[in-house]
Structure formats: C-alpha cells, structure tokens
Amino acid sequence: xxxxxxxxxxxxxxxxxxxxxxxxxxxxxxxxxxxxxxxxxxxxxxxxxxxxxxxxxxxxxxxxxxxxxxxxxxxxxxxxxxxxxxxxxxxxxxxxxxxxxxxxxxxxxxxxxxxxxxxxxxxxxxxxxxxxxxxxxxxxxxxxxxxxxxxxxxxxxxxxxxxxxxxxxxxxxxxxxxxxxxxxxxxxxxxxxxxxxxxxxxxxxxxxxxxxxxxxxxxxxxxxxxxxxxxxxxxxxxxxxxxxxxxxxxxxxxxxxxxxxxxxxxxxxxxxxxxxxxxxxxxxxxxxxxxxxxxxxxxxxxxxxxxxxxxxxxxxxxxxxxxxxxxxxxxxxxxxxxxxxxxxxxxxxxxxxxxxxxxxxxxxxxxxx
Amino acid sequence: xxxxxxxxxxxxxxxxxxxxxxxxxxxxxxxxxxxxxxxxxxxxxxxxxxxxxxxxxxxxxxxxxxxxxxxxxxxxxxxxxxxxxxxxxxxxxxxxxxxxxxxxxxxxxxxxxxxxxxxxxxxxxxxxxxxxxxxxxxxxxxxxxxxxxxxxxxxxxxxxxxxxxxxxxxxxxxxxxxxxxxxxxxxxxxxxxxxxxxxxxxxxxxxxxxxxxxxxxxxxxxxxxxxxxxxxxxxxxxxxxxxxxxxxxxx
Numbered sequence: 001x002x003x004x005x006x007x008x009x010x011x012x013x014x015x016x017x018x019x020x021x022x023x024x025x026x027x028x029x030x031x032x033x034x035x036x037x038x039x040x041x042x043x044x045x046x047x048x049x050x051x052x053x054x055x056x057x058x059x060x061x062x063x064x065x066x067x068x069x070x071x072x073x074x075x076x077x078x079x080x081x082x083x084x085x086x087x088x089x090x091x092x093x094x095x096x097x098x099x100x101x102x103x104x105x106x107x108x109x110x111x112x113x114x115x116x117x118x119x120x121x122x123x124x125x126x127x128x129x130x131x132x133x134x135x136x137x138x139x140x141x142x143x144x145x146x147x148x149x150x151x152x153x154x155x156x157x158x159x160x161x162x163x164x165x166x167x168x169x170x171x172x173x174x175x176x177x178x179x180x181x182x183x184x185x186x187x188x189x190x191x192x193x194x195x196x197x198x199x200x201x202x203x204x205x206x207x208x209x210x211x212x213x214x215x216x217x218x219x220x221x222x223x224x225x226x227x228x229x230x231x232x233x234x235x236x237x238x239x240x241x242x243x244x245x246x247x248x249x250x251x252x253x254x255x256x257x258x259x260x261x262x263x264x265x266x267x268x269x270x271x272x273x274x275x276x277x278x279x280x281x282x283x284x285x286x287x288x289x290x291x292x293x294x295x296x297x298x299x300x301x302x303x304x305x306x307x308x309x310x311x312x313x314x315x316x317x318x319x320x321x322x323x324x325x326x327x328x329x330x331x332x333x334x335x336x337x338x339x340x341x342x343x344x345x346x347x348x349x350x351x352x353x354x355x356x357x358x359x360x361x362x363x364x365x366x367x368x369x
Numbered sequence: 370x371x372x373x374x375x376x377x378x379x380x381x382x383x384x385x386x387x388x389x390x391x392x393x394x395x396x397x398x399x400x401x402x403x404x405x406x407x408x409x410x411x412x413x414x415x416x417x418x419x420x421x422x423x424x425x426x427x428x429x430x431x432x433x434x435x436x437x438x439x440x441x442x443x444x445x446x447x448x449x450x451x452x453x454x455x456x457x458x459x460x461x462x463x464x465x466x467x468x469x470x471x472x473x474x475x476x477x478x479x480x481x482x483x484x485x486x487x488x489x490x491x492x493x494x495x496x497x498x499x500x501x502x503x504x505x506x507x508x509x510x511x512x513x514x515x516x517x518x519x520x521x522x523x524x525x526x527x528x529x530x531x532x533x534x535x536x537x538x539x540x541x542x543x544x545x546x547x548x549x550x551x552x553x554x555x556x557x558x559x560x561x562x563x564x565x566x567x568x569x570x571x572x573x574x575x576x577x578x579x580x581x582x583x584x585x586x587x588x589x590x591x592x593x594x595x596x597x598x599x600x601x602x603x604x605x606x607x608x609x610x611x612x613x614x615x616x617x618x619x620x
Contacts, residue, residue: 187485195480198489202472205461212421212459214447214476214535343465343513346490350500 024182031174044170050283051177052238055184057263057275059231064261065270065339066192067224068204072127073134075256076114077229079248080107081236083141086153086246096158100237104230111229115222122207131254138252152247155240165241173242180238181276184231189272191227193341200224204270266323268332270339277331285316373435374399375450375539375569376420381429383415383593390415392593394429398539400569404580404601407590408613413573414456416590417541421453422446434538447477450538454528456547456573462517466508466527469516471499473534499534506530506560522553529560539569546574558583581605589613 034043060074084103088094094102118129141147148154157165165172191197199220202210211217240246250256259282267278289312297306308315327334374397381394391412405413418424420431422443431439433449441449461469474495481487490496503512508530510523519527525545532540545561546554558579564570565583574580580587580601587604589596591613597604604610 191485193489194482194485194487195475195489195492196482196485198468198472198475199482201464202461205463206459208423209459209461209531210472211442211444212423212447212453213473213531214444216444340463340465340515341468341490343467343490346496347467347512349493350496 028175028178031171041168041170044174046283046287048170048173048177048242050280051174051181052235052242053259053263053283054181054276054279055177055238056232056235057260057267057279058184058188059228059235060257060260061264061269061275062188062191062200062231063224063228064264065274066197066204067200067221067228068207069122069221069225070127070261071118071130072254072257073114073130073132074228074232074260075252075254076130076134076137077107077111077232078236078239078256079134079137079141079246079251080110080229081233082240082246082251083147083153083236084233085237085240086155087147089155089158089240090153096241097160100241103237104233107233107236108226108230112222112226114229115225119218119221119225131257134252134254134257138248138254141248141252148247150247150249152245152251154245157244158241167242167244170242177238177242180234184234185272185276188231192272196220196223262320264330266320266330268327268330268337268339271329271332271337273337274330274332281331282316285319286312289315375434377432378420379430379432381416381419381431382427383412383419383424384427389593391419391426394593394595396588396595396598398569398571400538401585402565402570402572402583403586403588404572404574404584405588405590406574406577406580407596411590412593413590414543415593417453417543417571417573420446420451420541447535447537450535451541452532452535452537452539453541454532454543454545456543458521458524458528460516460524460527460531463515465513466510466516466519466523467499467503467512469527470502470530470534471495473531474498474502477535502530502533505533505563507556522549522556525549525553525557526560529557529564533564533568537568539571540564542570542572544573544575546576577605 030047031044056074056078059077060071063074064070081103084106085096085099088099088102089096114130114133118126118133121129141152142150157167159165163172165176167173192200199210199215202213202215203217203220207217236251239251243250263278263282264275265278266281267276268274290309293312294309297309323330323334329337329339333339376396376398378394378396381391382389383391394412394416405416407413415424419426422438422441422445426439429439430437433446433451436449438446438449461472464472471490475489475492478492478495478498480492480495506526506529508523508526510519516524516527529542529545532542542561546557549557554576561570561572562583572580572584584601586598587601588598589604589607589610596613597607597610
C-alpha cells in the first residue's frame, strides 16, 4: 500500500499540464534528434506506427476499458476506415482531405449496424459475434478482386493543400500522426468525463443497475460502439495514408484486434494514457527485440538463446504476463494513474457551500496540500 | 389515502419452467407503508422483479400511476415513479459512493448527453441533490470510498440512497437489513421509518415485530398468491396466515 501511495504522489505531478506539455514538446522534437543521429527514416517510421496504433488502442479502450465490452473484432473498423479511404481515393479519385472524414463517418455508421447485431448478446457471445463479423469481412475482402484480394489496394501518398506526403521522408507523416494522437487523446478525455462517459462507466460497473436507475443502456452502448468504431477508422485512415497499401491480412485479420487488446491490457485498461503507453511499449519492445537483441547474444550460445531474436514474441508474452499479474491497470496503473476519476474536488466544493464539515471522514491517501 | 392506487397489478403471473412463482396476483398499492411477508419461495422477490421490470410476466398487467407499463423495461419504470433496492447488494462497485448516487440522480435529470465537452461533475444542481440524498439516509462514511470497500451497513444505506435519487412515488425495499448485525439493522430501520413519512414504501421483511409496528398494511404471500392483506394486527391474527407463515418459517 505504501508503495502505491508513494508512486501516487510522485506521479501526481506527471498529470499536470506542464509536464504533459514538456513531454509533447520532446516528442515533437524527436524527428529532429533522430535526424541528427542519422536514424531518421527508421526510428521515425517506428514512431509513426506507434502513433497509428495508439489511436487504434485509444478507440478500442473506449469500448473495452470504459464500457466493459470486450470485442474480438475491433480491427474491422480500422480496416473499414483504411479501405474506405483507399477505395474513395483510388476508385473515385476523391482527394484525401475529403476521403478521410467520409471514411470516419461511414465507419461510425457501419459500427452502428454491427453494434445493433452484437449487443443482442453480452460477454463471450458478444465477443464471438464481433469476431465473426470481422472474419467475414476478412474472407470477403481476401477473395474480392475489386479491392485487390490478398494484395489489397495500393494508393498514392496523399497530397493535402499542395503538400505531398512522402513515406521516405516521413517528417510530414510524423506530425500528422502526432496531431491525430493529441486530438484523439483530448477527445476521449472530454468524452469519458462528460455525462455520457460517466454512464458508460456505470454500464461497465453494473449494467443491470444502470438500467434500473433509468438509463436506456442499449442506446448508450450503441453510441459508444459507433464512436469507438469511428475512432478506429481514424487510425485506419492514417494507416492507409502512411503505408499506402491496404490489405486484408494487415487491417482485417483478427491478430490486429489481438494487438490492440494486448496494448490496452499492458498499458492500462480504462485509463486515458494506458493505450498510448501500451502501443509505445508493445511496438517498441517488438522492434527492440527483433532488431537489437541479436547484438547481445554471445557467440556460441545454446540454440534456445541464439534463436531468441527471431522468437521475440516469446519474450513479449512473458513481459505481458508479468505486467498484468503485477498491476491491475497495466503500466499506467503501476505509475499511479487511476481507472476511477477522483471526486475530491466535487466533495470539497459541495461541502464548502452546504455544511462546514463532513463527519467521520477517513482520509486514505488523497492529495495533502 | 387517495383512491387511485400507485401500483395496480391485475392477474399477474410468472412461470419459471414448471414452477409458478407468482400466481394470478391482483393487488393495488396505495400511498401508505405496505409490508410483504411470507415464507421463502412465496414469490415476494419475484413480485418485486415484476413490478420493477427486471423480469417480464408470463401473463397479467401492471399499471404505474395509471399507465400500463407491462411491456416496458426497468429503465422506463423509474421514469414512471417506481424505484427499488436489491436483496443482494447491487452497486457500481469500483466507483465512489458519491458517484453511485450521482449517477442515479443524473439518470432522471435533464442532461446534454450529446455535448462531449460538458463535465459530468460540474453540474452543481446534480451534485447538491446527491449530497442531500446521502445526508438524508445518514451516510456518514467517506463519500470517496469505492462502493465495494464499504462496510455491509453502508452498502445497504447506499442501496437505499440510489433508489431515492429519482424521487419515486413508490419505493420497493427488498430486505434492506439482510445480512446485517443487530445494531446496524436498527440503524437501517430508523432510516426506513423516516422515509415512510415521505414516500409510499413497500418492504419485504422477515422480522415480524418490525413489520407489525411500522406498516399500515400487511400483505401475506404464500405459494405465489396473496393469502391475506390488511392492517397488521388483523392479518397476523388470521389463523390461515399463522399456519402458513409459521410453518414456512420453521421448516
């Protein structure tokens, strides 16, 4: 308990906007640093991938972490966003700036339909229905020649207001992705603190009681599913724009959903920063293990050790287990970020205006100032 | 006492497979303190579930304040003036006590759900009302405590506070003192007694002495049917009631 109290105090400061702004400035300056040490294309491309998946994980977290529904088919919305962008750009010559919002809104509506079906059940049945929907689209797109089958659709890098994005000089993509992460973060932050977001958490905690106190939970769940799907499409749009190829294997296959779940769990389910931390951690570890681990293997090591670099998922799995066992809310939980919003301020304000003092208040590690 | 009942059940029936839990129940509940007694399995909680909309009836009709709500779910019953507590504590476990009640107040308030930039905790009217309700039930524990970490007694009080949030016309209390120590039972009964002055209360309770003292009217259930109903003293002296109730309790 004392450990957690200390880490709470320590990281209370991290939550202040100043530290957040400093972190953001460091991230914004990253390509310049990477450029200076000569690792620009490689390191920056990893960072862009992290940011695309951070957006995906944030969208997924809205559903899993805040509404309490685990979907096994969330990647269908990333795929939907990516495919809609690619199809509009390639087949209908729609400019990226128009294709992107259309893909997000279109996917939001698509999610409404999927949610309408899937929310007829809960728990593992809900998970299986969503998995089924995603796999249907995977198989369909794999064998559909119009969208390029297995190879998918290859598009030109987007041009926005005369600026040509270039995958080989990824500075433009980097700042586009960074801006998207910041906007998505702020959006989800506002959303989960709004009356709507609080109802989602009530559904997560106790859906039956949420209904009993008067909420039409079905409407709230559908809205959450639609917003979550639309946000996943934002990641899909970025994906299409950056990788310039949208194929079923990378955007619609269930393993992408698995990656998203993995990021949420390891980063901190139901916390705002968790998905970002999870994405950075998972993709970072993935690259570190597969690229740099080989330098640390001594020559003549036994086969098991010598082949670890190519079997990096083994190590990642181990790290995952340790994190989840050690911290209930992933890495973010370990850093002192809470799943539950503090109401200390509200109580102080209410009791300040009504009665002078509350009787028998047991302080348990709240911020002492 | 007004003539129009708050709740009117007509030929209400609920079958669970081969078992008839509630059998052609016809009853009016008015603005008074009603207690429902009866042996285990008499259909008391099923009746509550039917009234609250948690389970739907096999046959029959339920009216709330003159509106037929038979086909409507629990979320709608609240808006028609009926609210309930649960025999087994049923809270938003991880959330603070305050937030548990605040959510219930928000559910019956006019809230701009489409505005994602609104802050749920900055609605002072809802916060004030939440505080009022917690004060009313005498919730003196730290209100930032997660519901799951409260003592049994405060969990029961929180149950009642949540049920009070919509300012119901009728309040169903399902064994509000179940599983409590004797001194805590008295605390909760004091609160229930206070509530009875302001709300029409329907109470499921096993303690006969409590029920006799507090109630205006007693409904005795047995095998899913109403065996007798009326003023407590009269009902309890009915030989059929004594036989059914005592046999059920002791068996």
